[in-house]
Amino acid sequence: xxxxxxxxxxxxxxxxxxxxxxxxxxxxxxxxxxxxxxxxxxxxxxxxxxxxxxxxxxxxxxxxxxxxxxxxxxxxxxxxxxxxxxxxxxxxxxxxxxxxxxxxxxxxxxxxxxxxxxxxxxxxxxxxxxxxxxxxxxxxxxxxxxxxxxxxxxxxxxxxxxxxxxxxxxxxxxxxxxxxxxxxxxxxxxxxxxxxxxxxxxxxxxxxxxxxxxxxxxxxxxxxxxxxxxxxxxxxxxxxxxxxxxxxxxxxxxxxxxxxxxxxxxxxxxxxxxxxxxxxxxxxxxxxxxxxxxxxxxxxxxxxxxxxxxxxxxxxxxxxxxxxxxxxxxxxxxxxxxxxxxxxxxxxxxxxxxxxxxxxxxxxxxxxxxxxxxxxxxxxxxxxxxxxxxxxxxxxxxxxxxxxxxxxxxxxxxxxxxxxxxxxxxxxxxxxxxxxxxxxxxxxxxxxx
Ligand code: ADP
Numbered sequence: 001x002x003x004x005x006x007x008x009x010x011x012x013x014x015x016x017x018x019x020x021x022x023x024x025x026x027x028x029x030x031x032x033x034x035x036x037x038x039x040x041x042x043x044x045x046x047x048x049x050x051x052x053x054x055x056x057x058x059x060x061x062x063x064x065x066x067x068x069x070x071x072x073x074x075x076x077x078x079x080x081x082x083x084x085x086x087x088x089x090x091x092x093x094x095x096x097x098x099x100x101x102x103x104x105x106x107x108x109x110x111x112x113x114x115x116x117x118x119x120x121x122x123x124x125x126x127x128x129x130x131x132x133x134x135x136x137x138x139x140x141x142x143x144x145x146x147x148x149x150x151x152x153x154x155x156x157x158x159x160x161x162x163x164x165x166x167x168x169x170x171x172x173x174x175x176x177x178x179x180x181x182x183x184x185x186x187x188x189x190x191x192x193x194x195x196x197x198x199x200x201x202x203x204x205x206x207x208x209x210x211x212x213x214x215x216x217x218x219x220x221x222x223x224x225x226x227x228x229x230x231x232x233x234x235x236x237x238x239x240x241x242x243x244x245x246x247x248x249x250x251x252x253x254x255x256x257x258x259x260x261x262x263x264x265x266x267x268x269x270x271x272x273x274x275x276x277x278x279x280x281x282x283x284x285x286x287x288x289x290x291x292x293x294x295x296x297x298x299x300x301x302x303x304x305x306x307x308x309x310x311x312x313x314x315x316x317x318x319x320x321x322x323x324x325x326x327x328x329x330x331x332x333x334x335x336x337x338x339x340x341x342x343x344x345x346x347x348x349x350x351x352x353x354x355x356x357x358x359x360x361x362x363x364x365x366x367x368x369x370x371x372x373x374x375x376x377x378x379x380x381x382x383x384x385x386x387x388x389x390x391x392x393x394x395x396x397x398x399x400x401x402x403x404x405x406x407x408x409x410x411x412x413x414x415x416x417x418x419x420x421x422x423x424x425x426x427x428x429x430x431x432x433x434x435x436x437x438x439x440x441x442x443x444x445x446x447x448x449x
Pocket of ligand 1: 013033035155218431
């Protein structure tokens, strides 16, 4: 790398790439350091959608939504632990984030419903393509067209540099085993969360010791610790989301859309035990309370046909398949009577539009078309809600509430947006919205210097 740039961005996931695109649009010289061999971080693994309220795409489909409703859903989903000002910013700017991406060529033309949302607001590609890769590809391609942006992969930022006044003035980055001092007028921290660092997660929440993770290997919390070392405040570090439906047999997270599109959860005795559309932490806790700390997602051929993600799970080989419920029951270790009764009760609930047992609100279809399927699932660490404290301008704050000059942060490295529980579709909304804010405000700060 050169000795000096206008702006250093730490991390090449969705937040870092959004910040990079926002910054280069203003003509500054930017370097982005990504410690892994590829861009994308956890973002590239995202499968649900990007939440946004009041988009043209929703309007076209006749979906009535508003930033206010989005705000309320997000606060409720986060048990009101969220920083309301950050959530307000997220809710009001999310539609602009989606049009910013579609203007760059992203396909987000399908809109689905994820748990915790009052209306369909999870934007994703049509035809079942995954939303994470779509967004990373769009942002990376656009970023690479810029003459003023340099991207280094296999480049791990080790620490933040500060001057006597405590302003951030650059970073130390390790490339090929050698450390370089790189100075800059501002730094954007976009290094993601710590879900793949079990030691760090268990330090903040001991119950999670030994949990699996859905995260990419680079989610080790470096950025949080680097910011803390120069005085940044941390918030909600013990708020760690476990995804309820991680498939240990495939080492892969199973998208919520499988439940959204009609799958139910049963234990190995073949019984339902929860409203499948409850928030992730409720569903996770209920699964951990079942025999063997596992459950099965059970669905039929009509659910399979509704969601192309399921084809990839079938191809990966971790989906149990049977021509009738009796055989499926056998495969999950239940009696055929119990599973058949469970399915009959559920189908009755679908038809009467009332789930008296568990109160599930959305039951899109009966489970009545062979073949039948089951996926073994268990909770794994999925998202770390806590992180460095920021304000609505994405400036990083100290414990006394003052701003650390020159340091901006966005995405999973930050805390406060999601409170006690992140809703599906809100991570992508967060990283694009606050990534842009961080990039734009860092540039405004640079211009003043
Ligand atoms: P977000 O969703 O907030 O953008 P991601 O996990 O998608 O988070 O991206 C964060 C990226 O930051 C990952 O690609 C990760 O490898 C990278 N990263 C983490 N720590 C460092 C570091 N110390 N130096 C450079 N990149 C880092």
